[in-house]
Amino acid sequence: MNAFHKAVAQYRECSRHVRNVYFQTADRTATDWGRIEEGWWDVDQVLFNWLVLVPHDLQPVEANQTHPHIYIKLRGKRSSLLINRDKNTTHGYWDHPTEMVYEGDCDFRFKSFFDFDETSQIDFNYVMVELFNAKDDDLNCRFALIEWQYVEFETRANS
Numbered sequence: 001m002n003a004f005h006k007a008v009a010q011y012r013e014c015s016r017h018v019r020n021v022y023f024q025t026a027d028r029t030a031t032d033w034g035r036i037e038e039g040w041w042d043v044d045q046v047l048f049n050w051l052v053l054v055p056h057d058l059q060p061v062e063a064n065q066t067h068p069h070i071y072i073k074l075r076g077k078r079s080s081l082l083i084n085r086d087k088n089t090t091h092g093y094w095d096h097p098t099e100m101v102y103e104g105d106c107d108f109r110f111k112s113f114f115d116f117d118e119t120s121q122i123d124f125n126y127v128m129v130e131l132f133n134a135k136d137d138d139l140n141c142r143f144a145l146i147e148w149q150y151v152e153f154e155t156r157a158n159s
Contacts, residue, residue: 001152004056008070009155012049012124014115015044020121037118056155064090066130072108074101074151082145083131090128090143098139106134110153114145127151 001010024042041063049060061067085097090111098120109132113124134140 002154004052004155005050005153009148011048012148014051015113016122016124018043018047022121023072024121049096049129058155058157066109066111068109069155069157071108071156072127072129072146073148073154074103074108075150075152076103079100079150082126083139084143087141094145096139096142098136101146105136106139107132108144108146111143113148124148 015101020041023036023043027046045060045063050059053060057084058067058069082094083098085093087096108129111130114126114128115122115124121140125148127143127148129146131139131142131144
């Protein structure tokens with residue numbers, strides 16, 4: 001496991017803990033959640049910047065943007081994944097017909113960690129990636145979810 005991946009793993013654990021312990025309680029209303037969620041994303045961005053980007057001399061990106069220098073490498077020759085039905089969107093249905101990719105089929109750039117139910121305890125079991133340079137042009141600019149244990153994070157500062 002490379003040092004960059006270890007930094008991302010540390011951020012993931014820290015972020016999960018802070019979110020689940022300090023930003024999630026059972027007695028919150030839907031109205032409260034909107035305000036709390038906004039504050040949470042601010043805190044999460046600071047954690048990511050200081051635990052991952054700064055130590056590796058990477059610049060932050062605008063909120064909700066894919067980081068152009070953080071790549072995902074598959075831990076194996078292939079991986080199952082969930083690809084969004086619609087291009088350029090990070091919500092909705094994750095039911096694109098392509099369910100498996102092989103090493104070299106496309107580039108995966110890191111967008112965020114993901115959980116389906118943001119209103120309960122989170123696990124960040126999925127890594128949301130944006131697909132680039134795909135052999136199947138239909139996959140370019142789509143977002144996909146890959147399970148955390150099947151990926152390794154890399155940085156490519158000059159890509």
